[in-house]
Amino acid sequence: MESLNVFAARLWPTENRFASGHRACQGCAEALAVRMIHGVLGRNTIVASATGCMEIISSSYPDTAWTVPWLHVAFENAAAVASGVEAGLKILVKKGKLPKRKITVVGMGGDGATADIGLQALSGAMERGHKMIYVCYDNEAYMNTGIQRSSSTPFGASTTTSPAGSLSVGQSTWKKNMPMVIAAHNVPYVATVNPSFPFDLASKVRKAQAANGPAYLHVYACCPTGWRMAPELAIAIGRLASRTGVFPLYEVENGKLHITVPTPKLSPLKEYIQPQGRFRHLDDATVAEIEKRVEEEYRKLERREGLVL
Amino acid sequence: MKADPRGVLTGVHFLDGDHACCEGALAAGCRCAFGYPITPSTEVVERIAQRLPTVGGVFLQMEDEIASSIAIQGAAWGGKKVLSVSSGPGISLMMEHIGLAAMTETPCVFVNVQRAGPSTGLPTLVAQADMMQARWGSHGDYEVIAICPNSPQECFDLTLHAFNLAETYRTPVMFMMDEAVGHMTERVVIPAAEQLEVVERRRPREKPSDQYALYRCEPGSRVPPMPPVGEGYRFHVTGLTHDERGYPVMNAEAQDKLVRRLVDKIRLAEPELARYEEFQVDDADVVLVAYGITSRVVQRSMRLARERGLKVGVFRPVVVWPFPERRLRELARRVKAFVVAELNLGQVVLEVERLAGGTRTVLASHAGGALHEPEAILKVVQEVLR
Numbered sequence: 001m002e003s004l005n006v007f008a009a010r011l012w013p014t015e016n017r018f019a020s021g022h023r024a025c026q027g028c029a030e031a032l033a034v035r036m037i038h039g040v041l042g043r044n045t046i047v048a049s050a051t052g053c054m055e056i057i058s059s060s061y062p063d064t065a066w067t068v069p070w071l072h073v074a075f076e077n078a079a080a081v082a083s084g085v086e087a088g089l090k091i092l093v094k095k096g097k098l099p100k101r102k103i104t105v106v107g108m109g110g111d112g113a114t115a116d117i118g119l120q121a122l123s124g125a126m127e128r129g130h131k132m133i134y135v136c137y138d139n140e141a142y143m144n145t146g147i148q149r150s151s152s153t154p155f156g157a158s159t160t161t162s163p164a165g166s167l168s169v170g171q172s173t174w175k176k177n178m179p180m181v182i183a184a185h186n187v188p189y190v191a192t193v194n195p196s197f198p199f200d201l202a203s204k205v206r207k208a209q210a211a212n213g214p215a216y217l218h219v220y221a222c223c224p225t226g227w228r229m230a231p232e233l234a235i236a237i238g239r240l241a242s243r244t245g246v247f248p249l250y251e252v253e254n255g256k257l258h259i260t261v262p263t264p265k266l267s268p269l270k271e272y273i274q275p276q277g278r279f280r281h282l283d284d285a286t287v288a289e290i291e292k293r294v295e296e297e298y299r300k301l302e303r304r305e306g307l308v309l
Numbered sequence: 310m311k312a313d314p315r316g317v318l319t320g321v322h323f324l325d326g327d328h329a330c331c332e333g334a335l336a337a338g339c340r341c342a343f344g345y346p347i348t349p350s351t352e353v354v355e356r357i358a359q360r361l362p363t364v365g366g367v368f369l370q371m372e373d374e375i376a377s378s379i380a381i382q383g384a385a386w387g388g389k390k391v392l393s394v395s396s397g398p399g400i401s402l403m404m405e406h407i408g409l410a411a412m413t414e415t416p417c418v419f420v421n422v423q424r425a426g427p428s429t430g431l432p433t434l435v436a437q438a439d440m441m442q443a444r445w446g447s448h449g450d451y452e453v454i455a456i457c458p459n460s461p462q463e464c465f466d467l468t469l470h471a472f473n474l475a476e477t478y479r480t481p482v483m484f485m486m487d488e489a490v491g492h493m494t495e496r497v498v499i500p501a502a503e504q505l506e507v508v509e510r511r512r513p514r515e516k517p518s519d520q521y522a523l524y525r526c527e528p529g530s531r532v533p534p535m536p537p538v539g540e541g542y543r544f545h546v547t548g549l550t551h552d553e554r555g556y557p558v559m560n561a562e563a564q565d566k567l568v569r570r571l572v573d574k575i576r577l578a579e580p581e582l583a584r585y586e587e588f589q590v591d592d593a594d595v596v597l598v599a600y601g602i603t604s605r606v607v608q609r610s611m612r613l614a615r616e617r618g619l620k621v622g623v624f625r626p627v628v629v630w631p632f633p634e635r636r637l638r639e640l641a642r643r644v645k646a647f648v649v650a651e652l653n654l655g656q657v658v659l660e661v662e663r664l665a666g667g668t669r670t671v672l673a674s675h676a677g678g679a680l681h682e683p684e685a686i687l688k689v690v691q692e693v694l695r
Contacts, residue, residue: 051429074398074428076373117345117373148346148354149370161346161358161370168362 022065023057027231030221050078050109079125082107111152126185139223164281189215191251196238228277245298314502326464327352333468340366341384350422378403388537408447416475425677435488436677438653443483452575455483455630457601473508489602517541523555531574583633593622609683
């Protein structure tokens with residue numbers, strides 16, 4: 001097997017599968033992640049996309065950003081459609097109606113389309129073992145409809161359906177741990193990726209593509225519009241997310257957990273929280289509470305390093 | 310009964326239809342709402358998420374519309390007045406549970422801010438193409454009540470009315486807004502709480518006992534009283550065909566008895582449910598039939614026609630299901646034709662045609678995405694009168 005852990009700038013694919021000219025907001029790290037991931041995945045790719053920001057900004061004629069076959073399906077069923085595409089391809093190859101070549105089937109959706117409404121379809125696809133990659137672009141709320149909370153919204157974030165105020169801290173539950181939900185399906189490859197760490201991202205995408213069965217990538221996608229922050233900070237905030245332990249970068253390969261960007265000394269959470277308007281209302285005590293939880297979760301992950309889950 | 314003043318935002322406001330709908334629900338006593346974001350109904354959810362906690366209520370954003378539409382039914386059985394909101398694909402996902410609410414006779418209000426479809430369609434643009442789905446979108450035989458407001462003021466008034474009807478008839482009520490009404494901002498007057506008449510759920514007169522039957526109607530009524538769970542009454546609620554105790558019975562007799570009552574309690578109540586507006590129908594040769602936002606467009610068509618000496622009136626059903634059929638039949642006897650204008654390719658026109666007898670019925674259709682041009686409807690009228 002080729003060494004997949006080495007990825008350098010000169011190896012980065014130059015062809016763009018997700019072209020410029022789309023309608024994403026300034027500083028959209030989600031669009032950046034889509035471009036990076038599909039750059040690495042290459043040409044022989046079929047994408048089933050759930051309803052969401054990436055669908056809206058990338059597909060309107062004549063501004064279509066996609067240079068690979070792309071299907072927009074409903075909100076809740078990207079994983080089911082990708083399953084269907086994969087099963088269809090398999091049968092066409094078996095019958096000799098398609099030449100045998102490596103085609104990567106990709107399902108993609110936002111955090112709502114993955115962790116909320118699409119969880120059932122995703123769980124089914126993972127359980128049935130289709131050879132596909134499902135990519136969750138997690139910008140931590142329903143941004144397409146105007147910043148409503150999802151089960152992926154972090155504790156304390158103010159959204160339009162979890163508004164902060166005298167009676168509310170904002171989002172009152174902790175973020176759903178989607179990568180571990182999928183890891184519990186015993187699929188060959190699960191990883192968290194962050195476009196602020198491009199080489200880590202690229203090597204994980206390669207591994208996902210090579211996996212013999214379903215692979216799941218959970219992408220941290222900074223949304224300056226929805227998080228109420230300066231667009232030019234998107235990459236820096238992404239780095240801080242992993243450095244503070246909020247979004248640790250790890251993979252679960254054939255059940256074995258490995259932290260790919262180890263951060264023994266976590267940066268203070270305040271650095272991450274402060275530039276974001278969605279956390280503006282939080283007092284020091286609440287920030288400390290969140291920091292404690294983030295640290296606990298990170299240490300938990302560390303203790304499982306190298307273990308088969 | 311008078312409205313609970315806590316939920317009534319008395320005063321003169323400048324609100325869009327979505328926000329006015331939310332205020333109507335709160336004034337009606339809705340204290341439990343579960344929803345999910347979807348354009349163009351998200352504003353209702355956003356406002357209710359902010360407002361409900363301040364009046365002692367609960368809003369939860371659920372994981373999808375399937376969960377929202379059934380969670381409200383749990384809350385309704387717990388004794389609350391409940392609401393869920395959606396549009397387009399979200400309403401399609403709710404359909405199984407709308408049938409369940411009809412079968413289990415659960416009072417609840419579903420707000421549908423209609424957008425153009427099918428499927429994802431035009432999420433941000435107007436249509437009125439869910440009218441038949443509202444009526445019969447779930448499987449099996451049932452009837453619901455559907456109401457179409459045409460202004461933010463009516464979004465307030467009629468949401469309150471929708472709750473009153475849901476409680477009176479123990480049925481899901483479909484509140485059929487459309488994107489144009491939902492996003493239109495106008496003056497909305499919310500009266501004082503003591504001026505608002507609110508219907509509370511009728512509870513059983515008998516005390517809890519072995520003899521109590523959950524779905525037993527009082528003589529002369531087709532609507533059984535409904536206690537909240539947890540007060541000692543024996544409950545067995547099921548989507549299976551059931552007898553008056555609520556227990557499943559798998560035979561044709563039970564099916565006939567139950568489904569006939571469920572349908573009749575709405576269908577035969579048409580005279581008391583009928584609510585409509587008329588303009589200049591007394592001397593009219595042609596009556597324009599329209600509901601929701603289109604009922605405002607046809608006003609202009611009517612004026613243009615009158616300026617040209619054409620005798621044109623307007624009939625606007627406010628409660629569209631059950632259709633105000635007695636009145637339409639009366640009109641059919643004396644007008645030359647009906648022109649039905651709706652933002653779809655022919656839905657309510659089918660009902661008008663059925664009721665019109667021999668009277669000519671013509672459709673002025675529009676696939677949605679924008680409103681009719683008043684002149685286009687006028688043209689249809691002119692052709693009919695030629």
